[in-house]
Amino acid sequence: MHALDWAVLLATTLLIIGYGLYKSRGAALSGEQHLRGGGDLPWHTIGLSVMATQASAITFLSVPGQAYEDGLRFVQFYFGLPLAMVVICAFILPRYYGLRVITAYEYLESRFDTKTRVLGALLFLVQRGLAAGITIYAPAIILSAVLGWPLEATVVGIGSVVILYTVTGGSRAVSQTQKQQMIVMMGGMVVAAVVIARSLPEEVALPDAVAVAGALGRMNAVSFEFDLNDRYNFWSGITGGFFLALAYFGTDQSQVGRYLGGRSMAESRLGLLFNGLFKIPMQFLILFVGILVFVFYQFAAPPLLFNAPLERQVQQSAEAPAFSALQTRWDATQAEKQAAARRFVAARHADDGAAQARAAEELRTLHARAGTLREEAKATVRRAVPGAETKDADFVFIRFVTRWLPEGLVGLLVAVILFAAMSSTASELTALGQTTTVDLWRRLLRPEVDDRTLLLASKGFTVFWGLVALAFASFASLLDNLIQAVNILGSIFYGTTLGVFLAGFFLRRVGANAVFAAAVVSQAVVVALFFGSSIGFLWYNVIGCGLVMALASVLAAAGFGRRTA
């Protein structure tokens, strides 16, 4: 990065964090206010804060790369989200507001009993405590590889800044900071989209770029074909995406804590609906940036491998001659592909349908040949560096940014990625601190605690979880395929948690003992499935949730722990 990039990065970081702390000054007068986030946030701050919490650094690093390799179809994953927002606003939010809860798990005590609340809180702490480490580690490993920053320093840098403003300003500072971070994140992506579109050859206008992407199958935004084996289509998005969003926004304290800081229930509702309204356009924008990068590389040669450090390792190994031969064939294919892409655009301008179809076919053939060369290159990498991760979609965007974008914009986009990491981590640490303080420490050990001690305890627990996340992020490299490991861990617990909440909301006859027994049995079944079956881990969410609700209903019908009130 150049001096201008560093100036942009440092200036935006200091301004935003300074502004967040300034806006939250005097607000954290009491422990209760510190935990609640002041309770005076308007809908737009809530909406942006909720969006910033979900948008992690991996969103900005991986999603453009995903569009580059797989097209727009990932956008369908978010189709169920607006429906989940409506259900949360109509049925869940009134319950949380009615009870004046700080955490979602307080509701479980009101509806069931203390042990169910503690179970919900513990499931959240285990799952989110580990995830917070990954939220810091995953972008740090990519940024350190591409920008040459030391990994440990990157991890500690991101973590320390977040701990500082989260602990100092509390939940309110997190929301204020996230609002500004979200504006920079989206502004940065809009500027990136405009600059990339303007970097295309002069004769390639935006409709031409879309046509090139379409000819190579990248404009596949919506498919109504029902196929259970297809991960992203309209039907999986509207059903699976709905349940996942319901669990995440309805029961995960890192989100619940964001919207319960609202000035009123109406402000919280509008914030959530704002999230529902803008989430799909936001994801579309990030995916479309990836499409523009893809089109850019039809007119300029992309690297054979996007993971530059890995590429250098291969070039210094015994496989260097084989890799070099592949590179020569790659360059020749790219030159042919660029010529075909220009013929495609020229035919389009001349309105010559037959010539356009011929050029499109040629493009597809060359694209397939390039794909084969990339696979051969990855096989060479595996021989040169045994055990290396050759999936390099996460490196597509950041490598493009550092190679092709102008000074200053590189700093802005690195800021976008760092802000995304910080905003997600801040919500996670705040939620972990809130849950440990409210649901475990105050509820079980210090119910009569004075306000000053409550404030100190909540800050102490937030620092504790920040240090746990940093420690986990520092040792993360010792584990293989870490992100998948944490996703699996999350899926193991998410289904049971959602099942307990949904039983509380919708199964009126189910009492505390029935739901607790159902939750314990369901969790055991899901863990047994994890160790003893080959079922895809995303199904654990559905199985866990369905089992809790079905078992709790059966137990309640049999008179076990029936609700008497």
Add this chain to the structure above:
Amino acid sequence: MTENEGEKPPILGSWRRVYAVEIGALVVVVALLRWLTTAAS
């Protein structure tokens, strides 16, 4: 508490209408994306 209790929304008069607009917006977005898929293929 049901979905009709609590404060009125600042726009559209009732929360049911606000929810209907949210779902309507989803339908419009899906239709636009489907059109883009078909037009660009």
